[in-house]
Amino acid sequence: MFDSETTVQRDLRGGCPPWLSGFKRPVRAPLDHDLSCDILVVGAGITGALMAQHLTALGRQVCVIDRERAGFGSTAASTAMLQWEIDCPLSELTGFYGFERAANVYRRSLQAVAGLRGLVDDLALLCTFRHRSSLYIAAGDFGARQLLAEHQLRERAGLPGVCLDYLTLRREFDFDREAVIVSPGSADADPLLLAHALLAQAIQHGASMFDAQAVTYDNFGHGLIVGLENGRQIEAKTVILATGYVMPEFLNSDLHSTASSWAIATPPQTPDALWRDGVLIWEASDDYLYARTTADNRIVIGGEDDDAVTDPDDRDALMPAKAEILKKKLSLLRPNAVAKAELIWSGAFGETDDGLPLIGRAPGIPNLYAAYGYGGNGITFSFLASRVIAKVIAGQHEDWYDDLSLDRPKPKS
Numbered sequence: 001m002f003d004s005e006t007t008v009q010r011d012l013r014g015g016c017p018p019w020l021s022g023f024k025r026p027v028r029a030p031l032d033h034d035l036s037c038d039i040l041v042v043g044a045g046i047t048g049a050l051m052a053q054h055l056t057a058l059g060r061q062v063c064v065i066d067r068e069r070a071g072f073g074s075t076a077a078s079t080a081m082l083q084w085e086i087d088c089p090l091s092e093l094t095g096f097y098g099f100e101r102a103a104n105v106y107r108r109s110l111q112a113v114a115g116l117r118g119l120v121d122d123l124a125l126l127c128t129f130r131h132r133s134s135l136y137i138a139a140g141d142f143g144a145r146q147l148l149a150e151h152q153l154r155e156r157a158g159l160p161g162v163c164l165d166y167l168t169l170r171r172e173f174d175f176d177r178e179a180v181i182v183s184p185g186s187a188d189a190d191p192l193l194l195a196h197a198l199l200a201q202a203i204q205h206g207a208s209m210f211d212a213q214a215v216t217y218d219n220f221g222h223g224l225i226v227g228l229e230n231g232r233q234i235e236a237k238t239v240i241l242a243t244g245y246v247m248p249e250f251l252n253s254d255l256h257s258t259a260s261s262w263a264i265a266t267p268p269q270t271p272d273a274l275w276r277d278g279v280l281i282w283e284a285s286d287d288y289l290y291a292r293t294t295a296d297n298r299i300v301i302g303g304e305d306d307d308a309v310t311d312p313d314d315r316d317a318l319m320p321a322k323a324e325i326l327k328k329k330l331s332l333l334r335p336n337a338v339a340k341a342e343l344i345w346s347g348a349f350g351e352t353d354d355g356l357p358l359i360g361r362a363p364g365i366p367n368l369y370a371a372y373g374y375g376g377n378g379i380t381f382s383f384l385a386s387r388v389i390a391k392v393i394a395g396q397h398e399d400w401y402d403d404l405s406l407d408r409p410k411p412k413s
């Protein structure tokens, strides 16, 4: 028996992100009987939602459970910059795994955002999804020279983008920074609307959804029995763990760690305070800053990530101080913007040493699959997870899945 009571049950999020205002709280249906199903998805955030939508579209019988309201975990905290660029620069990933393998993962990530975009278009999902380019800004130790080298490596990998020097950046985007890489192919969205639109699709295709907390996992014949907190149980041929940053201890990978991140949203800005094309902005430094605009013209700016802060109370207590820092950084980035924090929030953040997610079979536990460790590319990797896990369940394997496996060794630096 694998007991998830030893799981660290953290509060995933504090404060109030913009996606929650005006959002009707979803109804929660408690599970008051035992159940059996083909596939059980544990967790109804963006990962569980993408998983449930995809598997039901493939004709599988799916049940989704969540101990909280669907999407109200880390998904509601996300700034939902849907980027294909990975937290770990291609140059660093090449250092870990060699160029071919690193370039391949980057290309898969680019395809994942394109796949997500196609899905939103095909299903006409209402989630304020907008096509966006991104600006990767030289910062800290990653200056103009490193940025140019990164760009050249990306070009060699066939990835799109151009490098802009100071003067061109000034002229084109009116930012006072040393250099940037501008890349097409990313997007932004409202993450909560996206998760709910996907869950609605899954339910339309026969998925059932319940308010229940998984506590234990037992092998049973050709499947698993999942014990619930209320004493009920679910028998499933296949179980997929999509519990976000609540990673059960029995799965723990030494690649994975949890940090905290903070974000603010300004009041709606006048058009002159916003930047060209609402490009997604992120800095190349370790304590990086990220920023986007919203459909109602707010600026959302986040970062200040801290891996020494993992306790939710400590994280939330830091919100006022982190908001002050983020406001100052916004003033430097965009001097004519109103640098006021109308909304402040914080969230847990699971990351890995190599910036790649942990996706695939749970090592040593038949019929159990999992997706964790997303870092800043959460939603892109959630999409990737839904496609990879569906294929693995169907008995298909591609070599590159091993690059994401839960038991891959720690990279050599």
Ligand SMILES: Cc1cc2nc3c(=O)[nH]c(=O)nc-3n(C[C@H](O)[C@H](O)[C@H](O)COP(=O)(O)OP(=O)(O)OC[C@H]3O[C@@H](n4cnc5c(N)ncnc54)[C@H](O)[C@@H]3O)c2cc1C
Pocket: 004, 012, 042, 043, 044, 045, 046, 047, 048, 065, 066, 067, 068, 069, 070, 071, 072, 073, 074, 075, 076, 077, 078, 079, 080, 081, 082, 083, 212, 213, 214, 215, 242, 243, 244, 245, 246, 261, 262, 263, 302, 345, 346, 347, 348, 349, 374, 375, 376, 377, 378, 379, 380, 382
């Ligand atoms: C401040 C911040 C900014 C971010 N910005 C971005 C960004 O710009 N772009 C991006 O792509 N990503 C971003 N992320 C990351 C992104 O939010 C996450 O990767 C993503 O939301 C993870 O989704 P998930 O569905 O896996 O997890 P969650 O949304 O947390 O969902 C997991 C669900 O599992 C449920 N659960 C847990 N344990 C159990 C159990 N035992 N039984 C039943 N249910 C259980 C929880 O209640 C929860 O609802 C950001 C994160 C933070 C905190």
